[in-house]
Amino acid sequence: MGLTGVLLAVDAGNSKTDVAVLAPDGTVLGAARGGGFRPPVVGVPAAVGALAEIVDAAWAAAGGGAAPPVFAHVAACLANADLPVEEEELKAALDARGWSRSVRVHNDTFAILRAGVDEPRGVAVVCGAGINCVGMTPDGRTARFPAIGKISGDWGGGGGLAEEALWFAARAEDGRGVPTALARALPEHFGLPSMYALIEALHLGRVPAERRHELTPVLFRTSAAGDPVARSLVDRLAEEVVALASVALGRLGLLDEEAPVVLGGSVLAARHPRLDARIAALLAVKAPKATVRVVTAPPVLGAGLLALDAAGAPPEAAARLREHYAA
Numbered sequence: 001m002g003l004t005g006v007l008l009a010v011d012a013g014n015s016k017t018d019v020a021v022l023a024p025d026g027t028v029l030g031a032a033r034g035g036g037f038r039p040p041v042v043g044v045p046a047a048v049g050a051l052a053e054i055v056d057a058a059w060a061a062a063g064g065g066a067a068p069p070v071f072a073h074v075a076a077c078l079a080n081a082d083l084p085v086e087e088e089e090l091k092a093a094l095d096a097r098g099w100s101r102s103v104r105v106h107n108d109t110f111a112i113l114r115a116g117v118d119e120p121r122g123v124a125v126v127c128g129a130g131i132n133c134v135g136m137t138p139d140g141r142t143a144r145f146p147a148i149g150k151i152s153g154d155w156g157g158g159g160g161l162a163e164e165a166l167w168f169a170a171r172a173e174d175g176r177g178v179p180t181a182l183a184r185a186l187p188e189h190f191g192l193p194s195m196y197a198l199i200e201a202l203h204l205g206r207v208p209a210e211r212r213h214e215l216t217p218v219l220f221r222t223s224a225a226g227d228p229v230a231r232s233l234v235d236r237l238a239e240e241v242v243a244l245a246s247v248a249l250g251r252l253g254l255l256d257e258e259a260p261v262v263l264g265g266s267v268l269a270a271r272h273p274r275l276d277a278r279i280a281a282l283l284a285v286k287a288p289k290a291t292v293r294v295v296t297a298p299p300v301l302g303a304g305l306l307a308l309d310a311a312g313a314p315p316e317a318a319a320r321l322r323e324h325y326a327a
Contacts, residue, residue, distance in 0.1 A: 006069060007311055008058075008099060009304035010076040011111045012037030012051060014129060018300035019051075019058040022307060024072070026317035028324050030062025031300075039080050039090070048093040055099070071100040075307035077111035077299065082132075082148050104310060107144065108299065109134045115302030116262030116295035120309055123248040124295075125241045128265035129213060130157035133244035135252050143251040145244065156240045158267050161233060162215040166202075168229050169195050180229035185222050186215055220272050231274065238278035241268070246286040255287055264295045301325040 005024035011017065014036045021030040034054035039047040059068040076094055081087045091105040109132045113124030123135035123143070131154055135143035146152035154160070169186050171177025173195040187198040190207055201207040223230035241263070249255045261283065263269070271294065283290055304321050 005072045005311065007304075007307040008055065008068075008071040008074045008076075009300055009307045010051070010055070010074070010078070011108060011298070011300040011303045012076070012078045013108055013299070014038060014079045017051060017054050018298060018303075019054045020300050020304055021058050021062040021064075022304055022321070024308075024311055024313055024317065026304075026308060026313065026320035026324075028304075028321070030058045030060070030064070032057035032061055037079050039086075044089060044093050048090070048097070052097060068099060070098070071102075073102040073104070073307050073310045074100045075104055075106070075303050075310060077106045077108045077303045077306070079108045081105055081107045082146055102310065104306070106303075106306065107132070107134060107147075109144075109147075110136065110142075110306065111299035111302035112264035112295055113262050113302065114305045114309075115297045115299060116264065116293050117260050120306075121254075122260035122262060123245050123252070123254070123290075124262040124264060125244050125268070126265040127157055127237070127241065127263075127267040129159050130154065131160070131240065131244070131265075133248050135248040135254070137252055137254075141252060143248040145248075156237045158213045158216040161219055161237065161267070162212045164233050165215055165219045165230070166195075166198075166212075168233075170199060172229070178229060181222050181225065181227040182219065182230055185218050189214060189218050216267065217270075220270070220275075223274060224272075234272065234275050235278055237267075238275055238282060241279050242282040242286055245283065245290070249287050249290065256289065258289045258291065259287075260293050261287070261290045262293050262295050264299075269294055269296050297322075297325050 007022040009020045017034045017037050019032050020028050023029055032054050037047055078090055081090055087105045094103050109126045112126050113134055120136050120138050125133045132147040133145055165182050168180055169182040172180045172183040183195050187195055192198050219230055223234045245261045305318055308317050
C-alpha cells in the first residue's frame with residue numbers, strides 16, 4: 001500500500017475509542033474500536049499505550065504492516081483534554097510515538113462540532129455524561145470552557161441531572177422539599193420501594209455508582225408526564241445549553257451572524273421535545289441568527305474531517321468521508 005498522505009483520525013472518549021486510517025481523498029482504509037481513554041484514572045502513559053494498540057489494529061485493518069507508518073497528519077480528539085496544559089501533555093505523549101511530525105490534539109467536543117458543520121465554523125454543545133461547549137472559525141480561532149465540573153461553573157450533563165433528580169426526590173420523600181413524582185420513579189427504576197431504600201443501596205454499593213446515569217431518562221419521562229420539579233430541571237438544562245452557546249458565539253464574533261449551533265451527546269441527541277423547544281426559544285432571543293443542528297454521526301467522522309482540513313484536502317474528500325459514515 002502506498003503510504004503517501006495517509007492520515008490518522010482518533011476519537012477517544014471516556015467510554016470508547018474509534019480510530020480511522022484515511023486516504024487523502026477521504027476513503028476510510030481501515031478502522032478499529034477500543035475502550036475508553038481515561039488519563040486521569042490510569043495515567044497518560046498507560047492511556048496512550050492502550051490507544052496505540054487501537055491504532056495498530058486500525059492500521060492492520062487497512063492492510064498495512066506490523067507497525068503504523070509515519071502519517072501525514074494525526075488529528076486526535078481526546079476526552080480529558082480539557083485544559084491547554086493537558087493538550088500539551090497529551091500531544092507530547094503522541095509525538096513520542098513517532099506517528100507523525102504533524103499531530104494536533106483537540107478536546108473530543110471538537111470532533112462532534114466538526115461532524116455537524118460543513119466547514120470549521122460554529123459552536124457545539126455536547127451533553128452526555130457531562131456538558132461542554134466549543135466553537136471554531138476557519139481562521140483557527142476557538143472558544144472553549146474548562147468543563148471539569150462544578151469548580152469550573154458547569155451544571156448539567158447526564159451525571160449532573162441524575163444527581164439533581166436524586167436530591168429533589170430525597171427531600172420530597174422526607175419532607176424537606178416539595179412533592180415530586182421523582183420520589184417514586186427513581187427507586188422504582190431499580191425495583192426499590194422508596195428513596196430511602198435507593199439511598200441506602202447507592203451508599204452501600206448494592207446499586208453501583210456508575211448506574212446513576214440510568215436515572216437521566218427517568219427524569220425526562222417524569223418531566224414529559226408533567227411533574228413540575230422534573231420540568232424545572234429540564235428547563236434549567238436548556239438555559240445552560242443556551243448560555244454556553246451564546247457566550248461561545250460572542251467570543252468568536254458570531255453572535256450577530258448566521259452560524260450553526262450543533263447539539264450532540266446522548267442527552268441532546270435523544271430529542272426530548274420540551275428540551276428541544278426550550279433551547280430553540282431561548283436561542284432565538286440570545287442569538288436569533290443561529291441555526292440549531294443535532295448531530296448523530298459518530299464523532300470519529302469529525303476527527304477525520306479535522307485531519308482532512310489539516311491536509312488541505314478538497315471538498316470532495318470530506319463528502320466521501322461523510323458518505324462512508326452515513327452508510
